[in-house]
Amino acid sequence: QRSFESRYRQLLGHIGAALKQPIFDGDDWIVSIIFKWCKFLARRFRLSHVRRLGTFTAFCLCAPLVAAMSGQRKPMGKLEDQLQRRELELERKQNKNKSKTKTKKKSSQSQSPSPSKTKNSKSEKLSSLEKNIDEFSTRIANLQSHVTFVFMQIAVFKASDTHELIRCMVLQHLVKWINTDASVDSFLNQKHWQYLLYGLQDRQSPKVRCTALECLMDLFDFEQKFHGSKASSKKTSPKRNTKKKKAGGKHAEEEAIVAEREQDKLDETRKRILEPLWDRMSTTVNELLRDRDETVVKKCIEFVNILLRGDVLGPDDGDCILNYVFDENDDIRTMAAQFIYYDTFDNQAVLKSQASSIDAVRIKHEAKLKDDVVELIQLIKDRVISLNWKVKRLLHAERTRIQKQLQQQKDEEAADEEEDGVPPSQQQPPPQATVNAMKSSALYRNYVQVSDYIVQSMGDQLGVLREWSVLCTMLIDADHAEQRRQERSVTQQSRSSSGEAAAGDDGDAQMIEDMSVKQDIDEEGQTILCYLLLSCVRRATDCLSQHVRNVKSVRGRQKLSTSKQEKQDALDRLKQQIVPFLARLLDIYQADVFKLYPLVQIIPLIPADAFNGVAQKEHLLRIGDSLKTIFLRHDTPLVRQPQPAAENDGDSAEDEEEEEEQQPDKSQM
Numbered sequence: 180q181r182s183f184e185s186r187y188r189q190l191l192g193h194i195g196a197a198l199k200q201p202i203f204d205g206d207d208w209i210v211s212i213i214f215k216w217c218k219f220l221a222r223r224f225r226l227s228h229v230r231r232l233g234t235f236t237a238f239c240l241c242a243p244l245v246a247a248m249s250g251q252r253k254p255m256g257k258l259e260d261q262l263q264r265r266e267l268e269l270e271r272k273q274n275k276n277k278s279k280t281k282t283k284k285k286s287s288q289s290q291s292p293s294p295s296k297t298k299n300s301k302s303e304k305l306s307s308l309e310k311n312i313d314e315f316s317t318r319i320a321n322l323q324s325h326v327t328f329v330f331m332q333i334a335v336f337k338a339s340d341t342h343e344l345i346r347c348m349v350l351q352h353l354v355k356w357i358n359t360d361a362s363v364d365s366f367l368n369q370k371h372w373q374y375l376l377y378g379l380q381d382r383q384s385p386k387v388r389c390t391a392l393e394c395l396m397d398l399f400d401f402e403q404k405f406h407g408s409k410a411s412s413k414k415t416s417p418k419r420n421t422k423k424k425k426a427g428g429k430h431a432e433e434e435a436i437v438a439e440r441e442q443d444k445l446d447e448t449r450k451r452i453l454e455p456l457w458d459r460m461s462t463t464v465n466e467l468l469r470d471r472d473e474t475v476v477k478k479c480i481e482f483v484n485i486l487l488r489g490d491v492l493g494p495d496d497g498d499c500i501l502n503y504v505f506d507e508n509d510d511i512r513t514m515a516a517q518f519i520y521y522d523t524f525d526n527q528a529v530l531k532s533q534a535s536s537i538d539a540v541r542i543k544h545e546a547k548l549k550d551d552v553v554e555l556i557q558l559i560k561d562r563v564i565s566l567n568w569k570v571k572r573l574l575h576a577e578r579t580r581i582q583k584q585l586q587q588q589k590d591e592e593a594a595d596e597e598e599d600g601v602p603p604s605q606q607q608p609p610p611q612a613t614v615n616a617m618k619s620s621a622l623y624r625n626y627v628q629v630s631d632y633i634v635q636s637m638g639d640q641l642g643v644l645r646e647w648s649v650l651c652t653m654l655i656d657a658d659h660a661e662q663r664r665q666e667r668s669v670t671q672q673s674r675s676s677s678g679e680a681a682a683g684d685d686g687d688a689q690m691i692e693d694m695s696v697k698q699d700i701d702e703e704g705q706t707i708l709c710y711l712l713l714s715c716v717r718r719a720t721d722c723l724s725q726h727v728r729n730v731k732s733v734r735g736r737q738k739l740s741t742s743k744q745e746k747q748d749a750l751d752r753l754k755q756q757i758v759p760f761l762a763r764l765l766d767i768y769q770a771d772v773f774k775l776y777p778l779v780q781i782i783p784l785i786p787a788d789a790f791n792g793v794a795q796k797e798h799l800l801r802i803g804d805s806l807k808t809i810f811l812r813h814d815t816p817l818v819r820q821p822q823p824a825a826e827n828d829g830d831s832a833e834d835e836e837e838e839e840e841q842q843p844d845k846s847q848m
Contacts, residue, residue, distance in 0.1 A: 188239045195243035202244070202325065203318045210325055213240060218332050227342040234337050234345055238352040241329045242359070248322045249360040255315035262308040269305075323365070326356075330371070338374050343384040350378050350387075354394040358401045361449065372398070372456055379463045385472035392467070392478040399453060400485045454491065461496055468499050473508050480514040488521055501558070502565065504636045505629070509731045516636035523554050524641060551643045552653055555711060556704045559629050566629075626710040627777070628726070634714040635727045639742070644715050645749040651760035654708050657700040658767050706773050709764075713777040716757070719749045720784050754789040757781070762798040765805035775809060782806075 198210050217240075220233025338349045353374060357366040375398070378391030467479045480500055486492040503515035522528055529550070530540050638644050700708065717723040724730045733742045761781060768774040782802070790799050 184235070187235075191236060191239035192243055195240045199243065199247050199322075202247075202321050205321060207321060207325065210240075211328075214325060214328055214332075217329075221333050222336055227345070230337070230340065230342065231345055231348070234333060234348060237329050237333050238348065241326055242352070242355065244322050244326055245356045245359045245366075248319055248326065248365060249362070251315050251319050251322070252360070252362055252365075255312060255319070258308055258312050258315070262305065262312065265305055265308065334374075338377060343386050346378065346381070346384070346387050347390040350375060350390050350394045354397050357398060361401070363448070363452065368452065369455070372453075376456075376460050376463065379460060379467065385470070385475050388467065388470070388472070388475050389478050392475070392482050396478075396482050396485055399482075399489060399491065401449075405485045405488050450491070457486065457491055461493065465496060465499075468497070473511060476503075477508070477510050477514055480511065480518060484514065484518045484521060487518065488527075502562065505562070505566075505632045507728050509729050512632065512636045516633075516640065519558070520637060520640045523558070524551055545649075548643045548646055548649045549653060551641060552650065552708070552711075553700065553704075555633065555641075555643075556700060556707045559626065559633060559707050559711070560703065562629050562633075563626065626707055627713070630707070630710040630714040631717070631723060631726045634711070634718050635723050635730065638715075638718050639745075644718070645745070645752070647715075647752055647756045647760065650708070650712050650715065651756070651764065653700065654705060654712065655760070655763055655767065657705050657708070709768075709774045709777040713781055716753065716781050716784050719746065719753050720786070721746070722784060750786075754786060757785060758789055758795050758798045758802075761785075762801040762805070765802060765809070769805060769809055769812065779806070779809070 198207075201207055202210060214237060217233045217237035221230050221237065222233075224230055224233075334349050334353060337345050340346055340349075353366075353371060357371060360366055375391050375394055378387050378394070381387040381391070464479060464483065467475055468483075470476050470479070480497075480503065483492060483497040483500065487497070497518065500515050500518050503511050504519065506512050506515070526542060529542060529547075634644055643649055714723065717726065733739045761778070764778055765775075768778065789795070
């Protein structure tokens with residue numbers, strides 16, 4: 180079917196291209212008859228196939244006419260600019276001649292050629308330009324009449340057709356026309372793109388909503404820079420500054436100066452026209468982010484991501500996308516991870532987070548990795564807080580429902596007993612089974628699950644999730660930094676009470692303190708970083724897919740080989756670096772149960788060959804000593820000691836009875 184449609188489209192395209200010259204000359208009666216027949220087929224038949232045939236024929240014939248309109252506007256624009264320059268030159272010369280004195284005018288008239296000849300030559304040039312412009316405008320007007328007929332008599336009516344494929348066809352061809360002839364006088368106006376908003380509001384078919392979102396992607400990303408396979412071969416890459424290299428370091432890039440990229444933005448004309456469109460449809464798009472159809476949600480996130488990278492998205496738009504990294508659909512998780520990356524971790528996002536007066540920012544590779552870790556911790560913290568608020572609201576609603584149900588039962592029983600003359604009995608409250616079930620089902624909303632889903636979704640984009648030295652070093656330094664921060668706070672309180680510090684010195688210390696606090700990781704952040712490290716180790720050892728739902732395998736030979744190579748490199752670095760860092764971390768956090776829980780789980784995930792060698796022997800002994808200390812220090816489960824054999828049978832029977840009585844108590848413990 181697609182091959183037939185493509186061939187039919189090519190045939191009608193050749194027919195429309197052949198009819199361009201008769202339309203330029205005004206001999207367009209053939210095109211008018213064809214479009215009237217298309218209108219008859221599209222609007223007068225009940226069979227959907229006939230309506231599709233008429234609509235598709237009209238749109239395919241109209242496509243070369245729209246392209247011809249765009250081709251005629253370009254030379255006409257050049258001629259209009261040339262005419263404007265000529266008129267300005269003529270006005271300047273006339274003003275100069277008026278400023279001269281009468282005597283100089285007489286002398287110049289005796290030496291220069293006659294003014295009638297110069298006026299005639301200038302008027303001939305201007306008249307020739309005006310004649311050419313009128314010819315182009317006449318051609319455009321002839322083409323515009325047929326295109327307007329197709330739009331007003333066919334597209335407007337078929338936008339509300341009962342068949343979903345016809346409605347999708349209208350939206351697709353309308354965006355093609357807008358991108359082909361992107362002129363304010365032609366299609367780039369509210370009269371035409373408002374039908375895309377109607378497609379977003381279509382509640383009958385999710386296919387129409389998906390098509391409207393795809394068309395909006397093409398409209399806001401007409402150069403195919405951020406999506407699609409039709410990317411232009413001539414890509415303008417920004418000029419890169421010279422980058423320093425580390426002496427013997429792993430990363431070739433030490434620092435880079437990042438400036439705002441103009442090629443990612445829309446041109447001023449299109450942005451000025453499309454910004455009111457986005458202001459009008461932003462509410463509808465935010466509602467589609469919660470659509471029942473998963474494909475619509477995926478396309479909507481992709482469209483919002485394009486708006487973000489094109490610098491069109493508002494500050495409050497797309498906030499609910501941050502929670503979609505925990506969705507059961509892997510495609511939705513992937514698109515949400517891309518949105519989070521370009522919103523938080525990309526170099527352009529770092530530049531936008533700075534002050535508006537800064538034109539460029541210098542980013543060092545190591546500092547960028549540490550900043551990504553801090554952003555990840557804050558992201559996990561925000562997600563846990565938002566999910567806890569949702570669970571709290573659900574629990575509150577469930578408790579309210581149970582209380583209302585209990586009160587209703589009491590009122591009914593009281594009314595029945597009053598009729599019988601019996602005093603009301605004390606009603607025992609029903610078991611809180613529902614609330615307890617909700618609490619137990621909400622337990623998976625913890626640091627483990629949140630970090631697992633984030634690492635699985637963003638592991639391919641964030642390189643810091645494979646840098647074990649950065650993760651472990653920040654976790655080790657965070658403990659010392661937290662201790663130093665507490666010591667500084669105590670010192671500042673004592674200084675403020677004694678009044679020894681000077682006013683100027685306080686200002687400098689406050690500024691330095693603010694900068695250090697932004698880079699430090701608090702107590703909760705250290706716990707989150709431990710769980711994040713556990714998730715990264717799970718991903719490197721191919722154990723993360725067991726903890727995340729519906730993980731899809733990578734398709735494509737090149738992508739699969741690249742993914743395997745990255746995982747193997749991360750696993751090799753893990754074997755070399757994790758054992759020394761893990762020994763130090765277990766020594767530091769021996770007394771903290773919350774941080775020990777994820778750290779101890781890392782030990783069985785490490786491959787056995789990572790402990791081979793003389794260099795790892797010392798660290799292995801330290802890990803064993805730490806585990807022994809941890810086991811003896813913290814509470815262990817109750818172990819039942821074997822009892823000696825009973826001397827008498829009666830004593831043994833009594834002991835068995837006592838054990839049966841004590842067994843429930845031990846199980847409760």
